[in-house]
Amino acid sequence: MMTPILAAAAPAGLGAYIPLIFVFILATFIGLDVIRNVSRLLHTPLMSLTNAISAIVIVGAILVAGPQIGDEHPLWISILGLIAIAAASVNIVSGFLITNRMLKMFKSRKPEDKA
Amino acid sequence: MSPEWRDTVVQLAYLAASVLFIFSLKWMNSPASARRGVWAGVWAMVLGVGGTLLNPAVAVSSLPWIALAVMVGGLIGVPLSKVPLTAVPQRTALSHAFGGLAAGLVGTAKYYLWTHEGGENLTTFRMFAIAAEVILGFLTFTGSLMAAGKLQEILPGRPITYRGQLIVNFLTLGGAIACGVGLLINPQWTFLFPILIILALAFGVMLIIPIGGADMPTVIALLNSYAGLSAVAMGFVLDNTLLIIAGALDGSSGLILSIVMCKAMNRSFSNVLFGAFGSVQADTGAAAGATVKSATPEEAAEIMEQADTVVIVPGYGMAVAQAQHRVRELYDQLIKRGINVKFAIHPVAGRMPGHMNVLLAEADIPYEDLVEMDEINPEMPQVDVVLVLGANDVVNPAAKNNPKSPIHGMPIIEADRAKTVLAVKRSMKPGFAGIDNELYTMDKTLMVFGDAKAVVGDMAKTLAGDSGMH
Numbered sequence: 001m002m003t004p005i006l007a008a009a010a011p012a013g014l015g016a017y018i019p020l021i022f023v024f025i026l027a028t029f030i031g032l033d034v035i036r037n038v039s040r041l042l043h044t045p046l047m048s049l050t051n052a053i054s055a056i057v058i059v060g061a062i063l064v065a066g067p068q069i070g071d072e073h074p075l076w077i078s079i080l081g082l083i084a085i086a087a088a089s090v091n092i093v094s095g096f097l098i099t100n101r102m103l104k105m106f107k108s109r110k111p112e113d114k115a
Numbered sequence: 116m117s118p119e120w121r122d123t124v125v126q127l128a129y130l131a132a133s134v135l136f137i138f139s140l141k142w143m144n145s146p147a148s149a150r151r152g153v154w155a156g157v158w159a160m161v162l163g164v165g166g167t168l169l170n171p172a173v174a175v176s177s178l179p180w181i182a183l184a185v186m187v188g189g190l191i192g193v194p195l196s197k198v199p200l201t202a203v204p205q206r207t208a209l210s211h212a213f214g215g216l217a218a219g220l221v222g223t224a225k226y227y228l229w230t231h232e233g234g235e236n237l238t239t240f241r242m243f244a245i246a247a248e249v250i251l252g253f254l255t256f257t258g259s260l261m262a263a264g265k266l267q268e269i270l271p272g273r274p275i276t277y278r279g280q281l282i283v284n285f286l287t288l289g290g291a292i293a294c295g296v297g298l299l300i301n302p303q304w305t306f307l308f309p310i311l312i313i314l315a316l317a318f319g320v321m322l323i324i325p326i327g328g329a330d331m332p333t334v335i336a337l338l339n340s341y342a343g344l345s346a347v348a349m350g351f352v353l354d355n356t357l358l359i360i361a362g363a364l365d366g367s368s369g370l371i372l373s374i375v376m377c378k379a380m381n382r383s384f385s386n387v388l389f390g391a392f393g394s395v396q397a398d399t400g401a402a403a404g405a406t407v408k409s410a411t412p413e414e415a416a417e418i419m420e421q422a423d424t425v426v427i428v429p430g431y432g433m434a435v436a437q438a439q440h441r442v443r444e445l446y447d448q449l450i451k452r453g454i455n456v457k458f459a460i461h462p463v464a465g466r467m468p469g470h471m472n473v474l475l476a477e478a479d480i481p482y483e484d485l486v487e488m489d490e491i492n493p494e495m496p497q498v499d500v501v502l503v504l505g506a507n508d509v510v511n512p513a514a515k516n517n518p519k520s521p522i523h524g525m526p527i528i529e530a531d532r533a534k535t536v537l538a539v540k541r542s543m544k545p546g547f548a549g550i551d552n553e554l555y556t557m558d559k560t561l562m563v564f565g566d567a568k569a570v571v572g573d574m575a576k577t578l579a580g581d582s583g584m585h
Contacts, residue, residue: 017240020351020359027360030137031367038143040462041482043372043469044203046143047339051210053136053156054342054365059167059358060221060349064228065181066173072232078177080224082184084217089188090195091210091217092160097196098206100153102473106146109481 045102052095058088121169128166129357135159136361140368146482163357200477201434204335204466208263211338215255215319218345222248223312225352230305237302241352246295248348250315255341257319262334265323266466272328280325287318326387328431329508331466333376333387340369372468379462379488381514381524407543410561412573415502415537418561420578422499422535424455426491428528429471430464432505432540436567442504443478444575452578457484459491459501459528461509488528495532503530503538503554505567511552536560539570 038046065081067073136159142152167173168181198206222245229237264270294311297304326334343365350358377384410418419425427446433439449456458480464471472485495501503510510530513520530536531554538555540562555562563570 014240017351020354020356023356024347024350024359024363027133027363028367031140031364032371034137034140034364035368035371038140039145039149040375040460040469040487041146041472041476041485042143042149043375044207044467044473045149045469046140046368047207047335047372047468048203048210049139049143049153049156050339050343050365050368051207051214052160053139053361054214054339054346055217056132056136056160056163056358056361057214057217057221057346057349059163059355060353061217062164062167062181063170063172063353064221064224065184066170066177068174068176073228074231077224077228077231078180080220082180084220084224085181085184086188086191087213087217087220089185090192090213091188093189093192094195094206095192095210096153096157096160097193098198098203099156100150101196102200102203102476103146103149103153105473105476105479106149106482107476107479108146109483 041106042103045099048095048099048102051091052099055088055091055095058085058092061085061088118171121171125166125169128162128169129355132159132162132166132357133360135162136364140364159361163361166357199437200473201437202267203473204331204470205263205266207467208259208266208335208338211335211342212256212259212263214342215252215259215338215345217252218342218349219249219252219256219312219315221349222252222345222352223308226302226308227305230303234302239299242299242302243295244348244351246298246311248345248352249312250291250295251341251345251348253312253315254319254322255338255345257316258323258341259319259338261320261323262326262331262338265326265328266331274327275324280321284318284321287314287321290314291318328466329463330380330387332463332468332470333373333380333384335467336369336372336376337384337387338369340366340373343367343369376463376468379526380522381526407556408561410537410563412563412565412570413577415561415563415570416574416577418535418537419449419454419500419502419574420452422454424457424498425449425500425502426457426459426495426498426530426533427502427504428459428461428464428506428510428530429475429504430461430506430509431466432507432567434465434470434474434505436505438504438568438571439474439478441568441571441575442475443480445571445578446480446484448575448578457486457491459488460485461488461506461528464506464509488526492529492532495529496534498533500535500537501530501533503536503540504571505539507540507552510554512554513552516553530554531557534559537563539563539565539567541566 061081061084065078065085069075069078135155139152139156142148195206226245265272291311291314294307297307343362346362347359446456460471508522510528512531514522514525514527536559
């Protein structure tokens with residue numbers, strides 16, 4: 001994270017962001033590989049789980065809503081951030097809850113049923 | 116804590132959260148470990164949010180407001196997690212809308228914050244990331260709302276098309292991108308920013324209106340991908356690796372699911388997005404006036420009773436009729452007789468990826484008996500009875516036999532190769548794509564007309580009554 005912080009001081013070019021682009025590309029490869037192995041049975045819970053995970057945008061929303069309100073940080077900016085926090089929270093709460101609810105339903109055949 | 120230490124702790128929390136998110140998805144590879152995956156995701160979220168609250172930029176005076184916003188979101192989120200499973204596609208679309216909205220609002224806030232400060236922090240790269248975040252975020256917002264509206268049937272499910280639609284759509288998106296380019300040239304041209312937002316919002320609506328119900332699985336998966344990419348863009352705006360990693364995971368998930376859906380329909384992305392499938396007036400390959408044989412649910416039950424293997428092919432019709440619990444009763448009755456029962460699941464059956472599996476799991480059908488299309492097709496000639504339950508296009512032999520059919524080339528569940536076919540349907544009306552299904556007029560096919568729930572209930576009742584007499 002050092003490099004981007006330096007970039008803020010010297011708003012130069014793309015170079016400073018290359019480490020972040022590395023992270024993006026590598027994470028995408030991991031993502032493609034991991035998701036390819038997800039059971040097809042679970043594609044619906046997978047979508048609700050990724051809904052919840054993408055609600056990590058709450059981090060950005062907190063950083064926008066968080067700073068002390070004043071001349072440098074107008075109130076309405078914080079309000080946008082708070083709305084974004086609420087929207088992301090909807091997804092965190094409903095995403096994890098419904099994923100768990102659906103996964104509870106997937107049951108294996110009990111041995112006695114086979115008889 | 117000194118600021119340096121604080122920053123290190125925040126970064127370590129983000130690192131742990133990133134690893135947990137990866138494990139969360141990894142554990143979804145089997146139903147046995149999947150619930151562990153949910154917990155990994157929850158802890159990752161706690162670490163991510165907790166770490167962010169430690170950031171020195173977050174003022175203590177803001178914390179009550181942040182807590183309030185989280186509570187408001189939670190109060191909406193809890194009922195949204197309790198919807199019936201048939202409504203899960205709508206819920207998913209709706210939550211993509213919330214995700215898109217959050218991303219769009221954060222991008223908007225950052226833009227105005229940085230221009231307000233004078234613009235020295237608004238580098239060209241950041242401006243690019245903000246434009247991408249805001250366009251993706253807001254088009255996902257309105258697009259997903261439209262998709263949810265269509266799935267909930269508040270809006271007409273049929274594709275809405277008009278002349279020159281493609282040109283208008285491209286001009287709208289092009290306009291939004293042009294505004295973005297303008298802002299790259301000079302970020303202080305603030306008048307361009309609201310235009311960019313409006314065009315992105317409009318494009319989301321226009322992208323979805325020509326798309327019909329049967330294409331929704333692909334579209335929902337694609338919107339999932341956009342929501343993830345907007346989180347990635349936000350990560351670039353805020354120099355935040357956690358956002359980039361989580362967004363990339365989400366984006367690749369949506370991408371893979373859309374590829375799976377497209378392959379299962381033998382269509383390309385552009386064909387789904389711009390093809391307006393449902394508006395195609397199909398060339399009806401089947402001969403007019405072909406005779407249809409029908410049977411009562413009782414007769415159908417007796418046929419199944421004689422079988423060694425029964426394969427049930429569920430489709431959207433089963434979901435609409437909420438028939439899954441009756442299906443379970445039928446399944447129990449057949450299993451009791453030692454009949455081998457399997458469910459053949461087509462990847463695009465239903466309105467979202469994996470929809471049928473969740474509904475059948477809700478009815479307590481063991482997941483070992485839910486079989487994928489590629490696994491069941493080679494066994495079809497040995498299957499005594501196929502019960503088609505609210506599925507239509509996914510069992511239409513025209514996909515193999517009729518090169519003129521709009522669904523030609525789409526992989527299907529080869530019900531036509533089984534010894535006997537029982538098809539439960541409300542009427543002889545063609546399915547979504549408006550294509551006649553020659554499966555229904557085959558010699559070995561018996562139609563059972565009626566509501567799926569009632570018909571399957573009657574079948575189960577017949578079998579239950581029977582077993583009492585023996």
